[in-house]
Amino acid sequence: MSPCTIGLDSLLEQLQACLDEERSALVEGAVEPLEVQRQVKDDLLGQLNGALPQLPVIGTAARRRVAELKRLNELNAALLAARAAVNRGRLEALVGAAQATTYGAGGRIETGAASRSAASA
Numbered sequence: 001m002s003p004c005t006i007g008l009d010s011l012l013e014q015l016q017a018c019l020d021e022e023r024s025a026l027v028e029g030a031v032e033p034l035e036v037q038r039q040v041k042d043d044l045l046g047q048l049n050g051a052l053p054q055l056p057v058i059g060t061a062a063r064r065r066v067a068e069l070k071r072l073n074e075l076n077a078a079l080l081a082a083r084a085a086v087n088r089g090r091l092e093a094l095v096g097a098a099q100a101t102t103y104g105a106g107g108r109i110e111t112g113a114a115s116r117s118a119a120s121a
Contacts, residue, residue, distance in 0.1 A: 008051055008058075012065050015044045019072045026079040041073075 018041045025033040052058065058066075104110045 008048075008055065008062060011044060011048055011051060012062070012069065015041070015048065015069055016072070018044060019069060019076060022076050023072070023079065026076060026083060029083070 018037055022034065022037040022041065024030075025037060
């Protein structure tokens with residue numbers, strides 16, 4: 001096993017742990033750990049993107065592991081989307097659909113109606 005392979009294995013293990021912690025925070029509704037895990041995950045994914053092109057050949061086991069981590073990340077994204085939809089619905093119920101204001105990913109104010117039309121586009 002080359003030093004590159006060992007480094008990749010370690011990186012994949014760290015990413016697995018990060019995704020597991022992120023999923024736990026999503027299930028529990030814990031906001032602060034989510035922000036921490038997002039930052040850790042972004043850093044790990046950046047390292048992974050930098051490491052992969054340097055490896056001459058990635059073994060089958062590593063490819064399977066990367067595919068599994070991708071699936072876990074997509075699962076976490078689905079959990080996050082579901083939680084966001086619930087929170088948006090609660091906000092609209094409290095304030096009223098016409099007056100509900102949320103902030104989008106870009107920091108712009110979105111109304112409940114605008115969010116729905118953009119999501120369906």
